[in-house]
Amino acid sequence: MKIGIDKIGFAAPDYVVDLADLAAARNIDPNKYKLGLLQSEMAVSPVTQDIVTLGARAAQAILTDLDKTQIDMVIVGTESSVDQSKAAAVFIHGLLGIQPFARSIEMKEACYGATAGLSLAKSHIAQFPDSKVLVIASDIAKYGIASGGEPTQGAGAVAMLVTANPRIMVLNNDNVCQTRDIMDFWRPNYDKYPRIDGRFSTEQYTNCLTTTFDHYQQKTGKTLADFAAMCLHIPFSKQGLKGLQAIGKKDPESLERLTERFHEAIVYNKLVGNIYTGSIFLSLLSLLENSRALKPADQVLFYSYGSGAVCEIFSGNLVEGYQDYLQPDRLEVLKQRTRLNVSDYERIFFEEIQLDETGSSIQLPEDSSPFALTKIENHQRIYRKA
Structure with a gap:
């Protein structure tokens, strides 16, 4: 049975900041961001937009009413949870009006969670071929004002409908995973922002890629020459390029071809920034919508990496x-996004919800987006659909 991605959609917040403006405000050469990171812009999420609203918006863009009667599983991969117990998928299930007899769960392993969700969706469809599974990768990457990671922030969500006989991509059964118990990037419950060992993390990203790809080749017999393109996890675009170069250095011809496709695959990532679990799938969407070299039956290679660390090819x-x-x-x-100056970016992106003694929010800003957080009442998040 052929199983894979039948539809794919994306949603970003309506605000954006130009990294050239951010560089000027931080007294940094803008080429450090533009060339050093291969990043140009960064999506900025207001306090009324979170992984629930962005995920619902990405899914609503691709789902029909019929889809909503046939979906019997909703999976959200994220590392930006809004609740330690209730899954974002449950909120999204309700906002979208998906039929009630469905399983809704949230999966976490840094930037890898949605890839695990994709594998679970495949297994479910293999058992129940008439089912449809909605897999959403939704995250907000936030490191703090003037922090080392500030230019690699971002926000957004990618939604994928997984079915039998898909109309976009058939997923092959050649997955190879690796797990390492390391501390390259982590987020303690008591911290507002992640802790990062930047140099160690980039080394692990590349080493996990090269060792897992070696094992993948041994298992499958495939080489880079078999692939028309490669999509990688993109914490920032230059990191993905370095990873591609690491596995392609022994095959210059394939590396040249894959590098051309890589630059088509980061068009959106460069304009949105890091969206953690969704970055690899945003890269896929960018590849599909910006490449004129691809053709049906072409094979695409994927490298998903989540710090901590788990990776998959x-x-x-x-x-x-x-x-x-x-x-x-x-x-x-x-x-068409609203462009912010640096002062407004700092105010909007880092605004925090203020609660009174009952656990209810002080009035939140107006938000005309398709889905929005309207208030917190007795510690309960209340969303609305436009």
Whole structure:
């Protein structure tokens, strides 16, 4: 049975800051961001937008009413949870009006969680071929004003509908995973922002990639020459490029081809920033919507990495007619976001919800987005659908 991605959608907040402006405000050469990180802009999420609203917005863009009657599992991969107990998938299930007899769960392992969700979705469809599974990768990467990681922040969500006989990509059964108990990036419950060992984390990203790819080759017999393109986890675009170069140095011909596709696959990532679990799938969407070199049956290689660390390499093949299920004007939509100066970015992105003695929020800002957090009442998050 062929199982894979039938639809894919994306949502970003309506605010953005130019990294050239941020560099000027921090007295840093803008080329450090533009060339050193290969990043240009950063999505900025207001306090009324979180992983629930962004995830619901990404999914609503691709789902029909019929889909909502057929989905029987909702999986959200995230490391930006809004509740230690209740899954974001439960909130999203309700906001979207998906039929009630569905399983809704949240998965966590840093930036890897949504990839695990994709594998679980495949297993579910293999058992129940008429089912549909909604997999959402939704995250907000936030490191603090003037922090080392500030230019690699971001916010957004990618939604994928997983089905039998998919119309975009068939996922192959060639997955290879690796786990290492390391502390390269982590987020204690008592900390507002993550703790990062930056140099160690980038080393582990690359080493996990090279060792897992070696094992993948031994298991499958595939080489880089078998792939038309590669999508990697993109904490910032330069990191993904370095990873590609690390596994491609022994095959210059394949590396040249894959590097061309890589630059098509980071068009959106460069304009959005890091969205943790969703970064690799945003790269896939960027590849599909910006490459003119791809064709049906082409095979795409994936490298998913979540600090801590778990990684996975797998592949998928494009389906005939996949272009018909994409959004060709997405770049124009991204250009319509409200551009913020640095002062407004600092105010909006780092605003915190104030609660009174009953655990209820002081009035939140107005938000005309399709989905928004309207208030917290007795410690309960209340969302609305426009």
